[in-house]
Each structure stands twice: as C-alpha cells, then as structure tokens.
Amino acid sequence: MSLPDQRSSLQLSTPLLRTDLRTxxxxxxxxxxxxxxxxxxxxxxxxxxxxxxxxxxxxxxxxxxxxxxxxxxxxxxxxxxxxxxxxxxxxxxxxxxxxxxxxxxxxxxxxxxxxxxxxxxxxxxxxxxxxxxxxxxxxxxxxxxxxxxxxxxxxxxxxxxxxxxxxxxxxxxxxxxxxxxxPCQIMADALTIWEKLGRVEDTKIVYVGDGNNITHSWLRLAARLPFEFVCACPEGFEPDAATMQLVQDSGAGTAVISHDAMDAVKNADVIYTDVWASMGMKEEAAARFKKFQGFQVDEKMMAAAKDTALFMHCLPAERGVETTDAVVEGRQSVVFQQAExxxxxxxxxxxxxxxxx
Missing domain, CATH: 3.40.50.1370 (Aspartate/ornithine carbamoyltransferase)
Structure with missing residues (x-):
C-alpha cells in the first residue's frame, strides 16, 4: 500500500525553538x-x-x-x-x-x-x-x-x-x-495499524492513561497525518499544552483531551494504553493508582469501541493495573505484533x- 492520494503541503523550515515543559x-x-x-x-x-x-x-x-x-x-x-x-x-x-x-x-x-x-x-x-x-x-x-x-x-x-x-x-x-x-514506538504503532486496518489516516485513536512521552509522539504524528486523536486522562495528567497546540496549528489531524474514558472510546478504531507510572516515577505509583481509577482498559471499555477496534500497549504492561489480562490476551489485542x-x-x-x- 502506498501513500494516500491526498498531498500535504506542510513543510518545516523555521529554526529550532525550545520551551520549558510542565514537570x-x-x-x-x-x-x-x-x-x-x-x-x-x-x-x-x-x-x-x-x-x-x-x-x-x-x-x-x-x-x-x-x-x-x-x-x-x-x-x-x-x-x-x-x-x-x-x-x-x-x-x-x-x-x-x-x-x-x-x-x-x-x-x-x-x-x-x-x-x-x-x-x-x-x-x-x-x-x-x-x-x-x-x-x-x-x-x-x-x-x-x-x-x-x-x-x-x-x-x-x-x-x-x-x-x-x-x-x-x-x-x-x-x-x-x-x-x-x-517517536520510534509510534512509527511501530503506525505500521501495525496500517497492517491490521489498512490505513492510519481517517481513524480514531484513543489513548487512555497518563499524558506522557507516548502521548506527545502521537500528537506529533497527528500534526502530520489526518486522524483523530483523543487523550483520555485524569485531570492534572494532561499532555504538554504546547504539543497539543502543534496539532491545532497543523491543519492535519485533530487532538482533544477527555476526562471521561468510557465516553472517549466510543467509535474508536484503536484503544491504546501504557503504564500509569513510568520508569523513574514508581514512588508515585500508589497515588497514581487512586487517581487513575476509571481509566483501566478492561473488557467493558473495549466493548464500548468499534467491534473491529485494536488494543495496543507499548509494553511492558502491568496486567491488572492499566489493563486486564483478558484484554491483553483477547482477540483485539495486537501488542505482540506491535512489539515485533x-x-x-x-x-x-x-x-x-x-x-x-
């Protein structure tokens, strides 16, 4: 499958700029x-x-x-x-x-x-x-x-x-x-979605969890490819605002933040999650576990998306925390194809x- 017919005129030509991110x-x-x-x-x-x-x-x-x-x-x-x-x-x-x-x-x-x-x-x-x-x-x-x-x-x-x-x-x-x-993880994810759904563009991809480095790379992909990206996260765990703005300014994809995961995954083509406490944040794990209640990707959440929706996780997964064993092992899971x-x-x-x- 080759590049879709629609062509984007987006080019990057201005100098490097840096901004301090929320810590x-x-x-x-x-x-x-x-x-x-x-x-x-x-x-x-x-x-x-x-x-x-x-x-x-x-x-x-x-x-x-x-x-x-x-x-x-x-x-x-x-x-x-x-x-x-x-x-x-x-x-x-x-x-x-x-x-x-x-x-x-x-x-x-x-x-x-x-x-x-x-x-x-x-x-x-x-x-x-x-x-x-x-x-x-x-x-x-x-x-x-x-x-x-x-x-x-x-x-x-x-x-x-x-x-x-x-x-x-x-x-x-x-x-x-x-x-x-x-960015390499999201390129692997895009390849997997392309293989399984036949397209990446014109999809709805819902990330459920912390607005972390995975989220930032999904946002940057949405600044180049036309798809709908939703970050479903608890309040206070949103992705970087400047990176969100990249998508709004791009004219390519769209990006929104939701604090209601079950509502966010409706009509999703992909539900994606990651650990709630990344490497270097493990001392926050107990507090995050409380704040992230309602954001576990379980069978009920998968059922709220399209029947053909894919479940993705960049791994390693904490089964029973951000997702369930049944979802990781379920028919919609592509986590091991994604890993390869x-x-x-x-x-x-x-x-x-x-x-x-």
Whole structure:
C-alpha cells in the first residue's frame, strides 16, 4: 500500500525553538522542541556527505510523504526478513553505537537485532559506560562516536541531552526514547495499524492513561497525518499544552483531551494504553493508582469501541493495573505484533536516516 492520494503541503523550515515543559516528577525535567523544528541538518559541525541528512528526533521533523516513505520501507524490509532473504544486507560494513542512560530490554534487542539482520554491527553503551554531563561532556561524546560510527541511537532521560547529542554529532542520531517523546514506538504503532486496518489516516485513536512521552509522539504524528486523536486522562495528567497546540496549528489531524474514558472510546478504531507510572516515577505509583481509577482498559471499555477496534500497549504492561489480562490476551489485542514491529519500523527509520532507502 502506498501513500494516500491526498498531498500535504506542510513543510518545516523555521529554526529550532525550545520551551520549558510542565514537570510532574524529578525525572521528567526536560525541554521540548516546539513548532518550527527544522527537517534539515541541525548540527553545528559540518556533516560528512557519506551520511544521510536527517536525525530522527521527533516525528514531525518530517513531512507526511517522508513518514509514509519510512513506513513503506519498513514494510518492504519486513517482507525480506520474513522471507529470510540473505542477500539483503544494506547495512553491511556499518556500525551503530547505542547509548542507554535509561535501560530497556525491548529497545536494545529491537535495535541491535534489526541492525544485525540488515548486515551491520551495533555496540551497546550502558549507563556505566556513558554518563552524560558527568564523566564526559555530551558534545564530546557526540563527536567521538561520530568518528567511529555511521549512526548513533540514544535512549535517554532528559530530552535536552538528545538535542545536544544531535547538535554536535556528524552522523545521524535516532531518538530511542526521552522523557518527552518516543517517536520510534509510534512509527511501530503506525505500521501495525496500517497492517491490521489498512490505513492510519481517517481513524480514531484513543489513548487512555497518563499524558506522557507516548502521548506527545502521537500528537506529533497527528500534526502530520489526518486522524483523530483523543487523550483520555485524569485531570492534572494532561499532555504538554504546547504539543497539543502543534496539532491545532497543523491543519492535519485533530487532538482533544477527555476526562471521561468510557465516553472517549466510543467509535474508536484503536484503544491504546501504557503504564500509569513510568520508569523513574514508581514512588508515585500508589497515588497514581487512586487517581487513575476509571481509566483501566478492561473488557467493558473495549466493548464500548468499534467491534473491529485494536488494543495496543507499548509494553511492558502491568496486567491488572492499566489493563486486564483478558484484554491483553483477547482477540483485539495486537501488542505482540506491535512489539515485533519496533524492529521493522526502526529499520525503516535507520535506512532513511542513512540515505539507503
């Protein structure tokens, strides 16, 4: 399936802007990039021409056409890997450093396995090896790793760290997650919805839970693709207002906030949830459990959506908290296809970053 016929004239060409975000925990102190993020190279260093021209930091750094091209590449690459095509090694001879200050088995495995299956070699750099702003300045790390690798992937806490990494790197930097956003996850989600429903655009996607980094990336996708996004959350847990405004200003999708989850999921094509207390917020778990009553995705909530609605979760799930075991294991659940698609979507992203798609 190719890019739909409707064409968007949205382009990003104005300079980088930053804004302070509302802080809900000590680990969520970061800065976000508002509207106007440029899609061109943003580093202070001169990029090596053998590399691609793009970092992958936020979904809406790219046009609608570019995002669909990445998803198309992901789909085609998935087909080749499923067919065990050993001749397809576009990353042969290439290396990637994977920086983790925020641990994750799923992110490491999906990136490392995907890069290997496409012929490349990925190097894991854990929290004890890379300590941003402690053992070595981020701008120094960026330039050193750029001299060794064709690509850098980073999964970090503070969003400003990945922005500084990208500012000084001379090879593409891929955002594996920050406290502000999680663009690779949402690319995997979009790929999964496309595979299951035959479309992403003209759908109603309802996220039930905290207005967190997953929500912010969904909002940024809605600023590029025309679909309806609803964030159903308790009062006080809304997503960043500036990111909501991106969608309102885009003319692409729509975004609203609801504090009534059962009403929000009516006519939904997708119901999506995540843990109520993310990594670094576990001390808030008990308080959040009380405040999030009525926001558990259970069988009754799924029944309020379309009969064909998909259930999605970025995992790991706390079964019995934000969702039930029956929903995760139910006929509408696509969480494990979604998890596998992290690897395929990321492959599509990386190939485009390197100019190989």
């Amino acid at each position: 809900r925990s000590k680990t969520c102190q970061h800065k976000a990039v508002q509207a106007g993020q440029t899609a061109s190279w943003t580093g202070k260093e001169t990029p090596d021409p053998k590399y691609g021209k793009h970092h992958f930091l936020h979904i809406d750094d790219f046009s609608r056409e570019e995002l669909w091209a990445m998803l198309e590449t992901a789909r085609k690459t998935k087909e080749k890997l499923k067919a065990n095509d050993q001749s397809y090694k576009p990353l042969a001879g290439k290396t990637m450093s994977m920086i983790f200050t925020k641990p994750s088995s799923r992110t490491r495995i999906s990136f490392e396995t995907g890069f290997f299956k496409l012929g490349g070699h990925a190097v894991y750099l854990g929290p004890d090896t890379i300590q941003f702003g402690k053992r070595e300045a981020t701008k120094d790390i960026a330039r050193v790793l750029s001299g060794y690798n064709e690509l850098i992937m980073a999964r970090l806490f503070a969003h400003e760290d990945i922005m500084e990494l990208a500012q000084y790197a001379t090879c593409p930097v891929v955002n594996g997650l920050t406290d502000y956003n999680h 698609n992290r690897m395929h979507a990321q492959n599509g992203v990386m190939l485009h970053c390197l100019g190989l798609a």
